[in-house]
Amino acid sequence: MKPNPVIKGSLNAIILKLVEEHGRMYGYEMTRAVRELSGNRMNITEAALYPALHKLVEEGLLETTTESVNGRTRKYYALSQKGKKEGNKRIAAIKEALDSVHLILNKKPSYG
Amino acid sequence: MDKYTLNEKQLDQLRMFIRKRGFNDDIVVEEILDHFACKVEELIIANPHMMLDEAMGKAHHSFGVSGFRPVVKAFEKQLESRYRRLFWRSVRQILVSPKYLLVLIPLGYLLLKGIVWTDANGYRHIFGSNDLLIISWIALFIYEVILVKKMADLKFDCYKKAVSVGEFIIGPVMIGFITGTSGSGSPDRNLWLGAAIFTILIIAVLIRQLSFNHILQLAKAELNERKHTLPVANH
Numbered sequence: 001m002k003p004n005p006v007i008k009g010s011l012n013a014i015i016l017k018l019v020e021e022h023g024r025m026y027g028y029e030m031t032r033a034v035r036e037l038s039g040n041r042m043n044i045t046e047a048a049l050y051p052a053l054h055k056l057v058e059e060g061l062l063e064t065t066t067e068s069v070n071g072r073t074r075k076y077y078a079l080s081q082k083g084k085k086e087g088n089k090r091i092a093a094i095k096e097a098l099d100s101v102h103l104i105l106n107k108k109p110s111y112g
Numbered sequence: 113m114d115k116y117t118l119n120e121k122q123l124d125q126l127r128m129f130i131r132k133r134g135f136n137d138d139i140v141v142e143e144i145l146d147h148f149a150c151k152v153e154e155l156i157i158a159n160p161h162m163m164l165d166e167a168m169g170k171a172h173h174s175f176g177v178s179g180f181r182p183v184v185k186a187f188e189k190q191l192e193s194r195y196r197r198l199f200w201r202s203v204r205q206i207l208v209s210p211k212y213l214l215v216l217i218p219l220g221y222l223l224l225k226g227i228v229w230t231d232a233n234g235y236r237h238i239f240g241s242n243d244l245l246i247i248s249w250i251a252l253f254i255y256e257v258i259l260v261k262k263m264a265d266l267k268f269d270c271y272k273k274a275v276s277v278g279e280f281i282i283g284p285v286m287i288g289f290i291t292g293t294s295g296s297g298s299p300d301r302n303l304w305l306g307a308a309i310f311t312i313l314i315i316a317v318l319i320r321q322l323s324f325n326h327i328l329q330l331a332k333a334e335l336n337e338r339k340h341t342l343p344v345a346n347h
């Protein structure tokens with residue numbers, strides 16, 4: 001399964017949406033959720049996921065908590081107050097962009 | 113198999129596997145461990161006969177050609193940018209705090225006046241001598257040794273790197289000492305400029321030291337909180 005370039009462009013919105021729906025998630029859980037929700041057609045690589053997660057934390061959109069689970073440290077990501085407001089805007093923006101692409105790709109050529 | 117959880121002994125093998133790839137900082141190892149362990153568990157669930165070594169190899173391979181590096185780089189980058197932000201916030205707080213300004217402004221004024229006074233009273237050879245320059249370099253060296261010693265308490269390289277922000281001030285300070293103190297033969301018009309550079313840099317070093325202490329305390333508190341999540345040997 002190759003990493004999808006479209007995913008990379010919309011990764012932040014995907015993360016925010018997943019975290020919004022689940023309340024809180026850890027890194028591996030996100031990669032599995034994307035794989036399952038896309039019917040194994042999409043995959044998030046760790047090389048793309050973690051920089052994106054850390055950037056969202058830096059921007060104050062996500063908050064982290066750590067817990068010891070089964071003998072190892074698990075870091076959970078949840079939406080911050082700012083993330084709850086900003087997240088919806090970002091998700092709406094990416095949806096709009098994808099809808100536009102969909103429209104263009106499905107439109108029958110009638111110009112000329 | 114529906115569920116499989118690695119035991120403590122197996123987790124230690126995973127930690128060893130990560131360390132063998134050059135990641136020795138315990139904080140960094142723990143940062144990678146959970147994701148890596150989840151992958152290994154998933155592989156064993158899919159194939160219960162798979163040996164742990166094979167599962168670790170396959171899980172590591174699935175991280176891509178750079179292995180764990182991108183995960184570690186992202187973690188270190190976030191840590192550094194967070195402490196850089198905290199450092200500059202502390203600098204800003206000092207610059208608007210009446211408590212600090214009441215000390216720093218008179219100190220800067222006295223320093224500036226003192227340099228000019230020594231020149232006006234024929235003591236310029238003291239402030240312009242190579243002796244003072246050498247003393248300043250030694251003082252700076254001792255100052256750096258103290259900082260490095262203080263940072264050693266942090267134990268973890270990633271935190272040491274993150275809190276070492278502000279070291280860029282040291283370079284200009286050294287240049288400042290040269291331009292500000294080696295002017296025994298320079299014309300009078302350069303005196304005020306040299307004295308001003310010297311004073312500003314001394315104040316900058318003091319602010320840097322205060323801010324550095326502040327973020328060092330924050331880092332220590334954060335590590336103290338994380339203590340319970342690290343392997344017992346690090347407590």
